Amino acid sequence: MRRVLLYILLLYITSCTTTDPKEHIQYLDGYWEIKKVVLSDGNEKEYKFNQDIDFFEIKDSIGIRKKVRPKLDGSFTVTDNQEVFSITIENDSVRLHYKNSLATWKETIISAKENEIVFKNETGNVYFYQRYQKLQL
Template sequence: MKNIFKILVLSLFFVACKQKIQTTDIAKLNGYWEIEKVVFDDGKDKDYKMNESYDFFEIGKNNAGIRKKVMPQLDGTFLVNDTYENVKVRFENDKAFLDYATPYAKWSEELITLSDKELVLKNKEKATYHYKKTGPINLTDDGKKTE
């Protein structure tokens, strides 16, 4: 009986710890995100020590916007191109999803964690993508702040 009680308490603890994404949290998605690692469904993971590109999100008040790949430069600027993905945030069954669309494909990712510094997304193959919030790199101009 004691073991059943312990299992029940632990189960409730893990369920309670899962972040519920609110509509007010979506603004935190805006900005530059650098991937840190991918954890695959089989438990293996791939760490990213250095990234040549960041994901840039811009989501408006209607929970729709874009995601672009941008390449940070040493002077604090970014190389960008005209390629982007349309993104819509969808809430369903107490979960949040990012629905992407391009002229060639449509797909969704579940929004697992979203804070000012951390983003975790899960795709349909159950791989989780862990990102950290980042910004411009400026190794020139004697450390002057990049606007």
């Protein structure tokens, strides 16, 4: 219950800010690693290690999201998992609209900073990402 209240407080605080949602887009480009997911029922799943990293690339209002795998030498193996999306501003929020042969869906950027992005999908799940840091061996 405490986690649910903390989550609601976080959403309330971030929704009360007057940041221009277009400013969120500047942070999206690059490599992002999922930290945790807060499911719509309040349960949390934390990720200690990620085999795959999300790579975002934006040009104008169109973007690509690819899954990549980091290698020990600092390079990446690109997986076959890739989605194209369009970006719109709706109700003072940035929305990513995805469409492929199987489905259409959207995500909303709840907050975005240089090292953290939070997305919410249509089912109410909230995804917390941190900027990917290369492996230090």
